[in-house]
Amino acid sequence: MPMFGLGTYQMEEYDECVEAVGRALGMGxxxxxxxxxxxxxxxxxxxxxxxxxxxxxxxxxxxxxxxNLDFDHVLTSAEESLDRLGVESLDLLYVHWPTDEYEAEDTLDAFAELREEGTIDEIGVSNFTVDLLEEAVEVSDDPVFANQVEMHPLLPQTELQQFCAQDDVDVELVAYSPIARGDVSDVDALQEVAEKHDATPQQVSLAWLREKGVTAIPKATSEEHLRENWLSLGVELDDEDVEKIDAIEERRRIVDPDEAPWNQ
Incomplete structure (x- = not known):
């Protein structure tokens, strides 16, 4: 899995989405x-x-x-996604939220069947807390490859990082909203590190995630923002930078629906 990607949340307008994804692919x-x-x-x-x-x-x-998370619905949903995407298989399929129809064993059995059939290469979960991820890893017949969560310097997901890094877990973290929808630009520590590297706070946030071994998938549509995010790959933070960012005390969650597992 490439450690940097494009998120497409809220790109519902067809032409805008086609153009943004095409630009991103052309950029690298x-x-x-x-x-x-x-x-x-x-x-x-x-x-x-x-x-x-x-x-x-x-x-x-x-x-x-x-x-669409009961066994049969998972299978149908995956086939419909393949049809809409116009592809024969997926590199990664996620449980989007562990709510509604989600039942760990039933849902993940369906994902395992899709993997066995070759419909998907890897099983992913999203918005899972440590407890839910621990359960998923335990009941899944196949490895859980990734957990996609909101993560940025204002929400470092330290507990999840520690859990995912265990040898018997070994789950990749994928960060959505990795620049806190722009809020990182207002953080003094990120501004200071950005000035040191002739970068933007957003680029520093993305570089910090990379230093943590986390895959970032920022959403962008304009060529300017797509390129700004892409150029974050050239920002190399040192230990002092990482420590300064780690010391940020402010906590802010951007995506926080009432039904989210951390609110139950």
């Missing part, structure tokens, strides 16, 4: 993240098909919505 992005619930899988698939990048060179991930 090779990881594209979408979801059944984003209502843009067709646009994402068309952008990949129309680009000069071969399908096998793109790491493509999508997600099953909470109301």
């Amino acid at each position: 992005y090779r990881h594209v993240d979408t979801a059944e619930g984003y209502h843009n899988e067709e646009a994402v698939g068309d952008a990949i098909a129309e680009s000069d990048v071969d399908r096998e060179d793109v790491f493509l991930a999508t997600k099953v919505s909470p109301d």
Whole structure:
């Protein structure tokens, strides 16, 4: 899985989505993240098909919505996503939220069947707390490859990082909203590190995630923001920078629906 990608949340307008994904692929992005619930899988698939990048060179991930998580619904949902995306298989399929129809064993058995059939390469979960991830790892017949969560310097997910790093767990973390939808630009520590590296606070946030071994998938549509995010790959933080960012005490969660597992 490429450690940097493009998130497509809220890209529901077809032409905007096709253009953004096409720009990103032309720039060098090779990881594209979408979801059944984003209502843009067709646009994402068309952008990949129309680009000069071969399908096998793109790491493509999508997600099953909470109301499609019983065994049969998972299988149907995955096939419908494949049809909309215009692909034969997925590199990664996520449980989008562990709510509604989600039952760990039933849901993950369906994901394991999809993996056995070759429909998906890897099983992912999203918005899982440590307790839910521990349960998923325990009951799943196949390895849980990744947990996609909101993560940035204002929400460092320290407990999840520690859990995922255990040898008997070994789950990748994927960060959505990795620049806190722009809020990182107001943080003094990030501004100071950014000035040191002739970078932006957003680029520093993305570089910090990379230092943590976390895959970031910032959403962007304009060429300017796509390039700014892409150029974060050239920002190299030292230990002092990381320590300064780690010392930020402010905590802010951007995505916080009432039904989220951490609110139960």
